[in-house]
Amino acid sequence: MKKSTNADASMETQNPVHQGTGAVQMRIKNSNSHHDRLSQTKSMILTDVGKVTEPISRHRRNHSQHVLKDIIPPLEQLMVEKEGYLQKAKIADGGKKLRKNWTTSWIVLSNQKIEFYKESKQQALPNMKTGHKPESVDLCGAHIEWTKEKSSRKNVFQITTVSGNEFLLQSDIDFIILDWFQAIKNTIDRLPKDPNCPRKLELFKIQRSSSTELLSHYDSDAKEQKPEHRKSLMFRLHHSASDTSDKNRVKSRLKKFITRRPSLKTLQEKGLIKDQIFGSHLHTVCECENSTVPWFVKQCIEAVEKRGLDVDGIYRVSGNLATIQKLRFIVNQEETLNLDDSQWEDIHVVTGALKMFFRELPEPLFPYSFFEQFVEAIKKPNNDARIETIKYLVEKLPPPNRDTMKVLFGHLTKVVARASKNLMSTQSLGIVFGPTLLRAENETGNMAIHMVYQNQIAELMLSKYSEIFCSEED
Incomplete structure (x- = not known):
């Protein structure tokens, strides 16, 4: 009973303000010591439910970790x-x-x-x-x-x-x-x-934390830091600066190369760069081939007439885009093209490539300067007047445009003749080819109205093909 009373009397409560949770310092008399004031101290945390957690270890390193983690909030x-x-x-x-x-x-x-x-x-x-x-x-x-x-x-x-x-x-x-x-x-x-x-x-x-012991412990750890860490950091910083200087040198060389590079015309004259079929002006393609109708257009039309006139949705159904791009690449590289090859078995790939050729012309088959004239012609109330005006405009077109137009629309009339099998009427083909062959240079008006005129012009030239191109008949 006496020992218990002494133990109770020696307990000192820390942080009395806290009601739910507090730290209690409990001094336990050391019976082996000659000095009554010498004691051991253990820290205990009282939780809300009154449970006591394990005391903090007196090991120096563990003690410093607890102080950093628990006493000092990050x-x-x-x-x-x-x-x-x-x-x-x-x-x-x-x-x-x-x-x-x-x-x-x-x-x-x-x-x-x-x-x-x-x-x-x-x-x-x-x-x-x-x-x-x-x-x-x-x-x-x-x-x-x-x-x-x-x-x-x-x-x-x-x-x-x-x-x-x-x-x-x-x-x-x-x-x-x-x-x-x-x-x-x-x-x-x-x-x-x-x-x-x-x-x-x-x-x-x-x-x-106001602990000189912890500071000395930290300083000893800092002195023991391995020198390779500092070297690694300096290497990375030097490497980063080196990368920047290398980039600057590359940019400088590229700038000098661009300013001294030969012109496109010079490269074309030397034969280093050749005009491509896709994306070139129609007259440029025809001049290179010494013709008024591109050979690629003729090849596609021949393939469609051989095995595609009875195909459902010809020119309306899209082919595989990757295969079309492959065909486009071969044509641009001037490689030998055989459309009867098995890789071009899908006729929609051929028709897709033909539409892409006309779509990528820098100036459409109907030249920009003729766009408004064709629109005014289709607006005429009298049908005969529309046909005569469009016939007159077709005769005024440059030879490559006129001859290519004649070959293309002559081919499309054969497609319309098989409409009972391929389900492609004059109206359907007008919708497909109108915006592709005829468009304004600067679309400032109502696009929907222009699209109606584009379709109507293509339909009229299909339905009245023999009358419009009669003077051009062989």
Whole structure:
């Protein structure tokens, strides 16, 4: 009973203000000591339910960890400046380039660093307890800038750290991304530019504990830091500066090359660059071939008339675009083309390539200067007057345009003649070819009205083909 009374009398309560949770210092007399004041101290935490947790270990290293973790609250937790969802992509890790992979991340900006979570911190808390830590980016000495070269997305800026990590952040909403950029920039500007500042900030945290023992322990750890870490950091910084100078040299050489490069005409005269079939002016293609109708147009028409006149939806159904592009490439490279080859078995690929040829002409088959005249002709109330006017305009066209038009519409009349099988009427072909062959140079009026006229002109020239091209008959 006496020992119990002495033990009760020697208990000293710390932090009496706290009611639910408090720290209790319990002094236990040492019976082996000659001095009554010598004692051992154990710290216990009283929880809300009255349970006592395990006492903190008196080992020096463990004690310092508990002080840093429990006694001193982390600064970044006390000074969260901004948080929210953004699109994030990490494109470099320690100077090593990574494949760009955009993900949605919950971004938490504190006074020193940025943390990336897969979801908001409240939702991420259960995962954090199981050991899943967020990715953290130290902003000390970091660089932030807007970038358009690294991504085709809009509103993208890049953060580059002193360790060689690079991150892209993006949002489609302008004011959100601007607010984030300014907040991160302000944080970086407030931090020291010295790459060793994270260690200095850590030292500042320890100083707040007013423990000289912990400071001496930290200083001993700092002295034991391996020199290769510092060398690695200096290498990365030097490597980054070297990359910048290399890029500047490459840009300078490219600029000199571009200013001294030969003109397109010179390269064409030397035969280094040849005019392509697709995308060239009709008269240029015909001049190169010494003809008034491109050979590619003739080949396509011949293939369709051989095996496509009875195909349902001919010219209306689209062919495989990849195969059409392959055919286009072969034609542009002036390779031998055989449309009877099995790879061109689908006749819709041939018709698709023919429509693409006319669609990619810099100036359509109906020249721009004739567009308004053909539109005025189709507006005439008298049908005979419309036919005569259009016939007159066709005769005034340049030979390549006139002869190619005659061959094409003559072929389309054969398609209409098989309408009972291919289900392609004059109206259907007018809808397909009208906007492709006839369009205004500057679309300033009503496009819907122009489209009606385009279709009507193509329909009239199909239905009255023999009357319009009669003077051109062989």
